[in-house]
Amino acid sequence: VLWAAARIWEHQEHSALQQLWMSQQQHHLQQQGTPAASTQQQRQSALYSGAADTGAAAAGPPAGWMAAAEAAMRRQLHTYTPHSLSICLWAFAKLGHRPTDSFTSAALKAVQGQLCSASCKPADLAVLLYSCAALRYRPRRQWMDVHGAALLQRAGRLSVREVANVLWAHGRLGMAPREPGVLRLLMKQLYYGMQDANGRDLASSLWALASIDHKPDKAWMGIFGAQVGGWAAAASVIRFESTAVAVGSSLC
Numbered sequence: 001v002l003w004a005a006a007r008i009w010e011h012q013e014h015s016a017l018q019q020l021w022m023s024q025q026q027h028h029l030q031q032q033g034t035p036a037a038s039t040q041q042q043r044q045s046a047l048y049s050g051a052a053d054t055g056a057a058a059a060g061p062p063a064g065w066m067a068a069a070e071a072a073m074r075r076q077l078h079t080y081t082p083h084s085l086s087i088c089l090w091a092f093a094k095l096g097h098r099p100t101d102s103f104t105s106a107a108l109k110a111v112q113g114q115l116c117s118a119s120c121k122p123a124d125l126a127v128l129l130y131s132c133a134a135l136r137y138r139p140r141r142q143w144m145d146v147h148g149a150a151l152l153q154r155a156g157r158l159s160v161r162e163v164a165n166v167l168w169a170h171g172r173l174g175m176a177p178r179e180p181g182v183l184r185l186l187m188k189q190l191y192y193g194m195q196d197a198n199g200r201d202l203a204s205s206l207w208a209l210a211s212i213d214h215k216p217d218k219a220w221m222g223i224f225g226a227q228v229g230g231w232a233a234a235a236s237v238i239r240f241e242s243t244a245v246a247v248g249s250s251l252c
Helices: 002-031 039-053 063-075 082-094 101-112 122-134 141-153 160-173 180-196 199-211 218-233 239-251
Strands: none
Touching: 063 082, 063 101, 082 101, 082 122, 101 122, 101 141, 122 141, 122 160, 141 180, 160 180, 160 199, 180 218, 199 218
């Protein structure tokens, strides 16, 4: 239920932002003296503007509903798996509900013993840490050590997106992995998967490395520069990718 609510909110939020962007573009064109639009275009513009002016951004569930969901989860934490907890924490973050620290601590502790089990997938590990960072909650040291050990167990099975999410989480929390082998693994996975990475993943990863004061070696930065250069040549670099270039320059 939480996952569905978060996805619905995400879709509505995207639609509202798209409408706002269309309204801003129409206003920009009018300021430049663009010829008058057709009647149909004018109606569409009016709809977009109206949606933006009335605050089309969707609201999440009521605060009371979220608090009730948190209370219900607390009573059943012993039944949760890393996968189910990762979904719930992600949904809380997406819906703008920050659980109490005592709840998040108890929830993470409830699944700690399962992190190294075969049933815990790389995506579960990535989303768990990503959600904690999005909620601005720093897990306890012991939990982070077990999480790092679980990542090392899955060397070679982490996707570029999962690596990027783990790195972003460390950057957001302002701490590098305690076990040096974890960071070496993440850097290696990103290095060999960089050609398949998108701008969002590379930009967030580079920002995270700068946040934890880790300077990639020349070979890594060379591959990164070639990848960004390829996007530029194809005129497909999005605005967020320019952040990666700027941060990358500061690391060189």
